[in-house]
Amino acid sequence: MHFTIISGSHRSWSQSSKVANYLANNLPLGVEHNIIDLANNPLPLWNDHMWDSSSTEYQETSHIRHPMKEILTKTDALIIIAPERAGMVPAWLKNFFLYCSSQQLANKPALAIGVSAGINGAYPIAELKVSSNKNAQFFYIPQHVILRNIKDILNNSDNIQEREQKTIERVHYSLAMLKEYALAMIEVRKSWVSDIENFPYGM
Numbered sequence: 001m002h003f004t005i006i007s008g009s010h011r012s013w014s015q016s017s018k019v020a021n022y023l024a025n026n027l028p029l030g031v032e033h034n035i036i037d038l039a040n041n042p043l044p045l046w047n048d049h050m051w052d053s054s055s056t057e058y059q060e061t062s063h064i065r066h067p068m069k070e071i072l073t074k075t076d077a078l079i080i081i082a083p084e085r086a087g088m089v090p091a092w093l094k095n096f097f098l099y100c101s102s103q104q105l106a107n108k109p110a111l112a113i114g115v116s117a118g119i120n121g122a123y124p125i126a127e128l129k130v131s132s133n134k135n136a137q138f139f140y141i142p143q144h145v146i147l148r149n150i151k152d153i154l155n156n157s158d159n160i161q162e163r164e165q166k167t168i169e170r171v172h173y174s175l176a177m178l179k180e181y182a183l184a185m186i187e188v189r190k191s192w193v194s195d196i197e198n199f200p201y202g203m
C-alpha cells in the first residue's frame with residue numbers, strides 16, 4: 001500500500017511541508033509513502049509545449065515529470081495538502097493537476113487537507129472537491145481535514161490542548177479511512193468495466 005502526499009505550497013519551509021512530514025510519520029501501519037513538495041518541484045506553468053514531446057520545454061522538464069509520473073502511477077492514494085491563498089487553492093497546486101492524468105490516477109482515492117494560518121481553510125476543500133479531479137479521475141473520500149491556526153499545532157509539542165487533540169483524532173481517522181478506500185479501489189481498477197482508454201478525460 002502506497003500513499004503520495006502532495007504539499008501544495010510553493011513556499012520553502014512552509015507549514016504545508018510541516019503537515020506533509022507530520023502525516024508521513026503518522027501513516028497507518030503498512031503504508032509506504034512519497035512526498036511531492038511543490039516548493040522543491042519547479043514545474044513550469046503548463047503551456048502548449050507540453051503536448052509536444054520534441055519541444056525543448058518538454059524535454060527540459062522530463063527530469064521532474066518522469067519521477068513524478070512514476071510515483072503517481074504506483075501510488076494507491078493521494079493526500080492533497082492545500083494552504084488557503086486568498087480563499088483559493090494555490091495556483092501552483094492547480095498547475096500540478098494539469099500535469100496529472102487518468103493513466104496515473106483514475107479511480108484512486110484522495111484525502112483533501114485545507115491549511116490556514118487563521119481560522120479559515122474551508123475554501124481549499126470546497127475548491128478541490130469542485131475542480132481538480134475531472135480529467136485525472138481520482139476522487140475525494142467524504143472525510144477531509146481542516147488544519148486551522150496551523151503554526152500552533154502539529155509541532156510535536158508535549159503540551160497538546162483539547163482542540164489540537166480533536167484535530168489529531170480527525171487526522172488519524174481520515175488516514176485510516178483513506179487506507180480502506182485505497183484497498184477497495186485496487187479491485188475496482190482491475191475490473192473489466194474500467195475503461196480509461198475510451199474515457200481518458202472523465203465526464
Ligand SMILES: Cc1cc2nc3c(=O)[nH]c(=O)nc-3n(C[C@H](O)[C@H](O)[C@H](O)COP(=O)(O)O)c2cc1C
Pocket residue numbers: 009010011013014015016017083084085086087088115116117118119120121150151
Ligand atoms: C498570498 C497569501 C494569501 C493567503 N490567504 C489566506 C486566506 O485567504 N485564508 C487563510 O486562512 N490564510 C491565508 N494565508 C495564510 C496561509 O493560510 C498560511 O500561509 C498557512 O501557513 C499555510 O501556508 P504555507 O503552507 O505556505 O506555510 C495566505 C498566505 C499568503 C502568503
